[in-house]
């Protein structure tokens with residue numbers, strides 16, 4: 001019994017009619033690498049590096065980050081590991097930087113806004129990621145990007161660090177892919193523009209839903225309105241995927257939505273390249289993918305895009321599951 005589960009975990013996430021999608025893991029601490037391998041994760045699509053900075057008496061310095069990121073890259077090679085730079089702020093607080101006096105933290109100095117305000121810290125982390133890139137298949141990704149200007153600033157830091165490493169003879173991968181999280185509605189609206197600037201997109205649906213629907217993702221009083229299949233969300237994701245593909249770049253989805261077996265067929269219908277989800281959800285989602293066809297997913301998506309309400313979408317999804325079994 002155990003061995004048949006293990007065998008199934010190692011099978012690719014491929015639909016009955018041969019469409020393949022990579023299923024990566026979202027992790028928060030290094031130790032999760034064992035779980036990633038156990039469940040058949042095909043890499044790490046999102047390493048939430050900020051967790052090592054949250055509620056800790058001491059935070060990692062550049063040397064510690066370099067060691068950890070390098071070890072992870074080496075352990076998982078040739079599988080891809082995507083390091084997201086610090087996404088501190090809002091609900092992810094660090095004692096080290098003190099509590100910011102912000103009336104609306106989710107709309108405040110978080111993620112890439114925070115790191116651009118702390119250039120030395122940002123540079124240290126970027127240097128650690130660049131140095132890790134020589135040990136495996138490493139990509140770097142920036143959270144909460146709102147426009148071209150922030151991308152330019154982030155890319156400039158990467159290029160500057162790479163020049164410095166090259167000058168010092170320190171090995172690194174100069175071709176390391178540079179991507180962004182698309183998780184703000186403004187970024188989704190101009191996805192066609194942003195796609196020209198980066199090597200990949202990763203859609204962060206947790207924040208995209210929060211900011212598109214105006215629902216605080218951790219506020220229980222409005223959680224009933226946090227609706228992943230709201231027509232506005234489905235259309236946003238579709239537009240981002242299509243824009244990325246038109247520009248010839250890969251598009252992943254790394255929010256919780258991608259670990260929901262009812263949502264995955266819709267994402268497949270859009271032909272996303274990768275999904276990245278919490279490790280324990282990987283076997284079940286791989287199984288959902290292996291039991292469906294791209295044709296069914298495309299048919300479902302076509303109907304879902306016509307839906308006027310979440311209730312209509314939910315009904316379509318339920319019908320399609322019913323038809324399948």
Ligand code: PEP
Pocket residue numbers: 046048087183203204205206207208254255256
């Ligand atoms: C997201 O916003 O969907 C995401 C994956 O990032 P986080 O949950 O860490 O904000």
Ligand code: MG
Pocket residue numbers: 143183204206207
């Ligand atoms: Mg996010």
